[in-house]
Amino acid sequence: MMQLEQHILKFISLTDDELQSVLSYFTRIETKKKELLLQESQVCRYNYFVESGCLRMYFMDDKGVEKTVQFAIENWWLSDYFSFQKQSNSEFYIQAIEPSTILGLTFPNQEKLLTEHQKMERYFRMVHQTAHAASQVRAKYNKDFSREEQFRHFYDNFPEFVQRVPQYMLASYLGITPEYLSELRAKIVS
Amino acid sequence: MMQLEQHILKFISLTDDELQSVLSYFTRIETKKKELLLQESQVCRYNYFVESGCLRMYFMDDKGVEKTVQFAIENWWLSDYFSFQKQSNSEFYIQAIEPSTILGLTFPNQEKLLTEHQKMERYFRMVHQTAHAASQVRAKYNKDFSREEQFRHFYDNFPEFVQRVPQYMLASYLGITPEYLSELRAKIVS
């Protein structure tokens, strides 16, 4: 049984036939490490569901420094939803930071899927509502803790993830420089 | 024609009868200035739609300083979606910062509404997807610009809003102290 099926069934009930039909709208994509799925000034064609591996979304600031806004691991959805919804040019890059297996849903396919399977509106509503809730929690988080506390928290709660991604990506996600992250790491180990 | 009706009709089609039925699930609430709609450690009972006025969501840090995570003006939805969805205790306050007219939807009513009117799943999916997209844009924003640039941008693009809310709320939303905001404001005027 695949991951996406399980994820969908957490929120709504579908028959086997319905599930098979739903899955037919997706494209399975295998990526290499560091492969780019979206580049700046392209339209974000897909809404991605991660089966295995890890994606990140980032942009370049005016000095050419990459800044990570989001990671997505197994069972997470990721897309530039502004670009995806409006079919406008994106300001982001989406990159697989490990060899990954993902399922892609194009905008037209998503529309067709939702027309064909009304219940999937509820599924996607739940996915977005949950993401919206998570963004509120993160907003609190950012304002409540210093960068050092944020890193410490991350380090304590997701040690395997800290191992999994390069430091400089984590630093840019936490909004600090790699140099400062290195300093914090040294402080914690001691 | 009320604001919410118009907002719903931007995303889906409903007959007049359906619209009337949909609206019957909401409670209209009139607030005074500074009235609290949600307090820390309460369950966030309502999903709020702002007809007129302005709400903000904030929390208290451990020093007792209020930190604003979100504003909501006319035609915006606001709730602590984590607390609302799980019916768990909230860490936030929601406050009307002006006399406001809002429509409240309790969690049980939202569930009933969505069961009764399947099309509303699409509406709420769109609302949350749009909010999700906006949170991604804000994430970029926060990482891309210094606090000074963020304030300047805010000041240039939403001058009426800068007038409308007290400085200290705006400061806490931008993640700076009122003192520093005052300094920036002085810099800009000159």
Next chain:
DNA sequence: CGGTCTCTTGACGGAGTTCAAAGCTAGTGG
């Protein structure tokens, strides 16, 4: 009016950045 909120101003301090250089690590081709 009077008192409490709100906004401003300035001196000082500290968290986090920048820049430069050296040390590591991992992927690549021979």
Next chain:
DNA sequence: CCACTAGCTTTGAACTCCGTCAAGAGACCG
């Protein structure tokens, strides 16, 4: 399977943005 290189991480010194504290000036309600 080793050697080389490019990319990643660490270290340290100087600097800057922004917070803290304190004190005063407005502004808004009862």
